[in-house]
Amino acid sequence: MAVFQDKKEEQGDAYSWPSRKDAKVIGKDHKRLDTLAKTTGAAKYTYDINLKNQLIARALGCPHSHCTIKAIDTKAAAKVPGVVHIHVFDHAKAGSEISWQGELLVVVAAESEGAAAEGVSKIKVDYEVLDSFTNDEDLEAAKKAGRTAKGGGKAVTEREPGDDDDEDEFVEQEIARLLKEADHVVEGYYGIDAITHCCLEPHGSTVEWKDGKLKAYLSTQNVSGTDDGFANDLGISADAVDVQCDYIGGGFGSKFAADYWGLAAAKISKATGRPVKLMLDRDQELKIAGNRPSGYLKVKLGADKNGRVTVWDSHHWGTSGSRGGGVSQAVIPYVLVPKNYRRQATQVKTNTVRSRAWRAPNHPQGCAMTQTAIDDLARKMGKDSYDVFMANLPNATNGKADVYAEEMKIGAKLMGWKEKWHPHGAQVAQRNGRLRPRRRNSIVDGLGMALHTWGGVANSSTCQLKVYPDGGVESFCGTQDLGTGTKTICAMVLAETFGLTVNDVKVNIGSSTYPASGASGGSTTVGAVCESHRRASQDALREIMALVAKKLSVGADTLVATGGKIQVKDNANKSVSWKEACTLLGMKPLEVSRSHKRGDASPLSNQGVGGVQMAHVQVDVETGVIKLNKFVAVQDQGLVINPRTCKAQIYGAVIMGIAAAFYEQRISDPKSGAFINAELENYKLARLGDVGDIVVHLYEPESERQRGVIGNGEPPAISPKAAIANAVCNALGVRVPVVPMTPKRVLDAIQTAGRA
Amino acid sequence: MAAAGAWQNQQAMAVEVPTATLVQGSTDMTLKVNGKNHKVAVEPRTTLLEVLRYQLDLTGAKPVSSDGSSGASTVMIDGKPKTASTTLALACKGKAIETVESLGGDNPDAVPLAFTEYDASQCGFCTPGFVVAVRAFVNKNPKATEAEIRQGLNGNICRCGTYSQIIEAAVSVVKGGK
Numbered sequence: 022m023a024v025f026q027d028k029k030e031e032q033g034d035a036y037s038w039p040s041r042k043d044a045k046v047i048g049k050d051h052k053r054l055d056t057l058a059k060t061t062g063a064a065k066y067t068y069d070i071n072l073k074n075q076l077i078a079r080a081l082g083c084p085h086s087h088c089t090i091k092a093i094d095t096k097a098a099a100k101v102p103g104v105v106h107i108h109v110f111d112h113a114k115a116g117s118e119i120s121w122q123g124e125l126l127v128v129v130a131a132e133s134e135g136a137a138a139e140g141v142s143k144i145k146v147d148y149e150v151l152d153s154f155t156n157d158e159d160l161e162a163a164k165k166a167g168r169t170a171k172g173g174g175k176a177v178t179e180r181e182p183g184d185d186d187d188e189d190e191f192v193e194q195e196i197a198r199l200l201k202e203a204d205h206v207v208e209g210y211y212g213i214d215a216i217t218h219c220c221l222e223p224h225g226s227t228v229e230w231k232d233g234k235l236k237a238y239l240s241t242q243n244v245s246g247t248d249d250g251f252a253n254d255l256g257i258s259a260d261a262v263d264v265q266c267d268y269i270g271g272g273f274g275s276k277f278a279a280d281y282w283g284l285a286a287a288k289i290s291k292a293t294g295r296p297v298k299l300m301l302d303r304d305q306e307l308k309i310a311g312n313r314p315s316g317y318l319k320v321k322l323g324a325d326k327n328g329r330v331t332v333w334d335s336h337h338w339g340t341s342g343s344r345g346g347g348v349s350q351a352v353i354p355y356v357l358v359p360k361n362y363r364r365q366a367t368q369v370k371t372n373t374v375r376s377r378a379w380r381a382p383n384h385p386q387g388c389a390m391t392q393t394a395i396d397d398l399a400r401k402m403g404k405d406s407y408d409v410f411m412a413n414l415p416n417a418t419n420g421k422a423d424v425y426a427e428e429m430k431i432g433a434k435l436m437g438w439k440e441k442w443h444p445h446g447a448q449v450a451q452r453n454g455r456l457r458p459r460r461r462n463s464i465v466d467g468l469g470m471a472l473h474t475w476g477g478v479a480n481s482s483t484c485q486l487k488v489y490p491d492g493g494v495e496s497f498c499g500t501q502d503l504g505t506g507t508k509t510i511c512a513m514v515l516a517e518t519f520g521l522t523v524n525d526v527k528v529n530i531g532s533s534t535y536p537a538s539g540a541s542g543g544s545t546t547v548g549a550v551c552e553s554h555r556r557a558s559q560d561a562l563r564e565i566m567a568l569v570a571k572k573l574s575v576g577a578d579t580l581v582a583t584g585g586k587i588q589v590k591d592n593a594n595k596s597v598s599w600k601e602a603c604t605l606l607g608m609k610p611l612e613v614s615r616s617h618k619r620g621d622a623s624p625l626s627n628q629g630v631g632g633v634q635m636a637h638v639q640v641d642v643e644t645g646v647i648k649l650n651k652f653v654a655v656q657d658q659g660l661v662i663n664p665r666t667c668k669a670q671i672y673g674a675v676i677m678g679i680a681a682a683f684y685e686q687r688i689s690d691p692k693s694g695a696f697i698n699a700e701l702e703n704y705k706l707a708r709l710g711d712v713g714d715i716v717v718h719l720y721e722p723e724s725e726r727q728r729g730v731i732g733n734g735e736p737p738a739i740s741p742k743a744a745i746a747n748a749v750c751n752a753l754g755v756r757v758p759v760v761p762m763t764p765k766r767v768l769d770a771i772q773t774a775g776r777a
Numbered sequence: 778m779a780a781a782g783a784w785q786n787q788q789a790m791a792v793e794v795p796t797a798t799l800v801q802g803s804t805d806m807t808l809k810v811n812g813k814n815h816k817v818a819v820e821p822r823t824t825l826l827e828v829l830r831y832q833l834d835l836t837g838a839k840p841v842s843s844d845g846s847s848g849a850s851t852v853m854i855d856g857k858p859k860t861a862s863t864t865l866a867l868a869c870k871g872k873a874i875e876t877v878e879s880l881g882g883d884n885p886d887a888v889p890l891a892f893t894e895y896d897a898s899q900c901g902f903c904t905p906g907f908v909v910a911v912r913a914f915v916n917k918n919p920k921a922t923e924a925e926i927r928q929g930l931n932g933n934i935c936r937c938g939t940y941s942q943i944i945e946a947a948v949s950v951v952k953g954g955k
Contacts, residue, residue, distance in 0.1 A: 052893060052894070052896070053893075053896065053898075055901075056892060056893040056896070056897075056898050056901070057881075057885065057889060057890075057893050059898045059901030059904045059905075060877075060880075060881075060885075060888075060889035060892040060893060060897075060898060060901075060904050060905070060908050061837070061877060061878065061880055061881025061882075061885060061889050061905070061908075062835065062836065062837020062838070062876065062877040062878045062881060062905045063837075063878075063881060064901060065836065066836075066839075066902060068836075068839065068840065069830070069836035071830070071831060071834060071836070077831075133820075133823075133827070133831070134827055134831075135820055135822045135823060135827070219936055220936065221839070221841045221847065221849060221900070221902040221903050221934070221935075221936050222839070222841075222900070222902045268900075268901060268902075269900060270839070270900050270901070270902025271900045271902060271936050271937065272900075273936075300840075302843065303841065303842050303843055304843075503899075503900060504898070504899035504900030504901060504937055505899070665896055666896070669896050669899060669939070669942065672938060672939070672941045672942065673899055673937045673938030673939060674938065675938065676935075676938030676939075676940055676941070677936075677938050700842060700843065700844055700846065701841070701842040701844070701846040701847050701934060702842070702844050702846040706934050706936065707938070707940070708931040708933075708934065708940075709926075709927060709930045709931055709933070709935075709940040709943060709944065710927045710928055710930075710931045711940075712940045712941060712944075715941050
């Protein structure tokens with residue numbers, strides 16, 4: 022059970038970060054502590070944990086997207102040599118309705134992968150196939166199939182309705198008036214298909230039930246918060262469950278729970294008295310273990326003569342699965358919100374598994390569906406997109422207009438925007454019913470941009486710190502490192518505080534037996550661990566300094582910890598080494614536990630960031646293939662602890678964005694509802710040759726640095742789709758409305774424009 | 778499409794092992810891995826990846842895709858990069874297998890060191906496969922240019938998006954002549 026120590030520390034001067042000038046460790050590039058283990062195969066992930074006498078389990082997934090289970094026969098499976106145990110899920114018993122393809126029905130545990138797979142292949146299921154619906158883009162078809170529900174909305178107008186006015190009617194008339202009075206009006210359609218998390222290490226666990234206790238090696242973003250899920254299901258207390266995750270092979274928002282297959286593994290272990298490994302296979306990982314809601318939007322907007330949007334009227338739809346859902350109306354329009362707007366949403370219920378949080382939930386879709394409309398406004402006005410985005414910064418609702426303006430200037434310089442810019446479609450001409458390049462070859466190029474925002478608040482976290490009399494420093498924290506560099510960050514914070522190097526401290530994370538720390542989701546981890554580790558280490562240092570002050574007969578407030586010593590500030594002659602200082606502790610280690618509670622104001626962390634991204638692409642008008650030439654990402658995130666890993670998050674987010682802009686989509690067969698590309702050969706992701714030249718700039722003026730630490734995992738993943746789509750539009754002069762912009766969609770857009 | 782991958786692999790095996798005898802059930806064989814001979818028990822369906830991971834506890838090569846399209850299980854077989862997930866163990870008789878673990882130890886190879894230096898890993902699940910792929914690529918193309926590196930390493934997938942740093946790491950390995 023995740024119990025956060027709700028201990029209020031003194032705020033204000035008690036905790037702080039060193040200035041840029043004084044910082045010795047933070048703000049400097051540091052290599053990750055665990056990369057060599059990862060690069061040589063020494064790092065053990067959940068999938069790599071092999072316990073003595075373990076069973077290997079495989080599951081049968083439902084082949085139909087909508088059906089009723091009439092009967093399940095596992096007799097033949099049980100006879101397969103090596104098969105030890107068969108677990109039929111309650112939701113798969115005869116008479117059950119299954120509403121998405123891939124839902125696990127039966128688990129077979131066996132002596133080997135081969136035997137488990139053979140066992141699965143021998144299970145006989147009698148299905149009654151029902152009508153399915155998966156065409157989330159086709160709103161009319163969804164309505165006809167009875168698959169829609171109201172998705173909420175909001176209308177705001179500068180002028181208020183009179184007491185006698187019907188509110189809806191007033192809004193209708195007001196929007197119509199504003200659109201009529203606008204200097205420029207744009208009507209557009211934009212969309213973004215559902216994609217999957219596609220974690221390379223699939224969801225799963227290796228679990229061992231022993232003496233009424235469960236040890237679970239779980240691939241999770243939430244080591245401190247998954248034990249109670251196991252415990253509830255097994256009827257034991259959370260104390261009897263240890264969850265461990267030293268390394269996780271990707272999560273991206275989809276690995277917060279034990280999941281029903283994890284619970285099944287635990288039950289099989291309990292039933293057989295043997296450890297059980299159950300990892301999803303690739304097909305199952307893509308089909309059931311996480312996807313991002315789709316979104317499609319129609320909009321009419323009006324703008325003044327400078328290109329600032331004055332009125333926005335949109336309707337969007339999409340799906341999060343069988344219960345409807347879709348993209349939240351709260352992110353429409355995204356960041357740049359005019360004073361008058363109406364946004365409406367419709368939920369589409371499809372025979373697909375329910376979505377999970379995906380890196381910056383709702384924001385990438387909001388950005389891709391609405392900042393494309395801003396770019397179309399620039400296109401219609403014949404203006405530079407940069408100028409139109411700049412004109413709309415006063416509409417930024419997060420108070421970051423000035424930050425965006427600075428970031429745009431930096432981005433434009435890094436991109437060479439002015440030199441590369443040409444009006445939309447300037448390199449193509451309409452000839453013989455088709456858009457054709459004005460150049461000799463078929464390649465045209467274009468520029469696009471987008472901007473984003475995110476919170477990144479520090480999650481709750483507790484750090485237990487031990488300083489040993491021999492000078493050793495060790496911390497324990499139930500957080501996890503998703504590959505973001507969390508462990509290295511913890512070590513850097515401790516090293517900074519104590520005047521040591523990262524190699525002088527030992528950081529222990531990844532176990533639910535350590536003090537609780539929040540789940541790693543929403544860019545909340547860097548703030549969380551910085552809070553708990555800085556608090557614990559600053560308080561520990563105060564105690565050690567008090568002892569040193571006594572020994573040196575100086576005031577404790579004159580001392581600093583630096584270069585492996587505790588010394589009087591600016592007087593290295595009056596000092597003791599760190600080791601010597603620690604001997605003053607006596608025989609017992611100094612133990613300090615400090616916590617931060619999510620949402621508490623703190624001088625160490627903050628929330629709310631911006632970020633601007635620009636893309637330069639080339640498009641082949643004959644083949645529809647797009648290539649990224651250059652991408653610039655300018656990102657603020659308050660105080661940067663490790664620029665190296667901070668930048669890595671941005672590079673990675675941009676590359677994920679390239680994949681989503683060009684390739685990624687869940688493709689469903691319209692008739693059967695089958696997810697037909699659930700393998701990596703056909704579920705296309707960006708590869709090394711796709712990435713072009715990516716330039717990352719950390720925007721960290723003193724005004725940002727003083728805000729404290731803010732997470733940056735999500736924000737840079739938001740803008741790439743819109744920035745790239747806008748660049749393609751600039752190149753072609755026509756909009757490819759839905760991402761991914763597959764060659765077919767590019768050619769369709771070119772043909773439609775040619776006929777116009 | 779997974780079926781197509783497996784099918785192609787079987788065809789490849791048929792070419793490589795023309796004198797294969799009929800084997801049923803579990804059989805013992807010797808596999809030469811990282812310079813050492815190991816006695817392992819395999820069935821005809823057992824993949825090299827399963828043997829490495831479950832019998833030799835060499836878990837560096839990862840199971841990611843069933844069709845080899847992620848490259849995460851890349852090992853070297855007689856010096857050539859192959860995905861262990863689509864290679865049957867029996868097809869490796871008499872061949873020298875090198876896994877990512879052979880590039881580690883007390884004196885790590887230049888490729889894992891370069892990955893560490895250039896931060897070419899995030900979650901790291903794809904990393905061992907990438908490291909072996911880069912090693913094999915540089916062995917074959919010791920003077921590769923950056924453009925050739927960008928073209929020649931597209932058999933592996935990284936979901937976290939570390940490609941920019943992998944390119945830097947590979948360029949540095951070439952420059953270092955290792």
